[in-house]
Amino acid sequence: MIGLIEKLVGLDVVIPAEFSTDIILLSLPPSFDGFVVNFNMNKLEATLEELVNMLTTYEATIKKEKHVLLVGSSSGMKKGAQNKGKKRSAPPKKNKPNKKPYKKPTSGPSKPDKSEHVCFHCNKPGHWRRNCTEYLAQKRSGHGDGKKQET
Structure with a gap:
């Protein structure tokens, strides 16, 4: 020029x-x-x-000068090692309008009523299949796959 x-x-x-x-x-x-x-x-x-x-x-x-084209972390690095010793503030929480606010129970923790449970093996109320005495006995004896036979 x-x-x-x-x-x-x-x-x-x-x-x-x-x-x-x-x-x-x-x-x-x-x-x-x-x-x-x-x-x-x-x-x-x-x-x-x-x-x-x-x-x-x-x-x-x-x-x-040495130009660095790309600086990144490998997939094998742990995230905890990068942030060790650094203080981070939590991002602000956003309220979701579709969810109902949490209500603290007035009395102690309530357990679900066992009479509502129906066993899928014997169809009797009060327990689940994993606790069914008939199902467990049948499974222990090695008779079939544990499902009740229809007659």
Whole structure:
């Protein structure tokens, strides 16, 4: 770009110094974006030679830096090891409008009425199949798969 600007000056084309600096800065690759932002933010003014020196210095610092493309955790890492020693606040709880609020029982914990239970093996109320004496005896004797035979 500097060579092209010098050719234009040789042809008696008047180019302001700021314009030539802007042309050079705009022609730089994306890796020089940090330099361009810094140059514009600090409102630096430099001749073309000074600008070239600044760019070569910046390019040398870019090559020394190691770029990390992706940082992630493997699936084998434990989450507890990452957060050890760090204090975290719990996210705010959201109230769900569809659920009824919890009501504390007034008396002690109530047990379900056993008369409501019906055994699937003998069809008698008061117990479940896993507690049915007929089912357990039949299972111990090894007679069939434990299901009651229909006759």
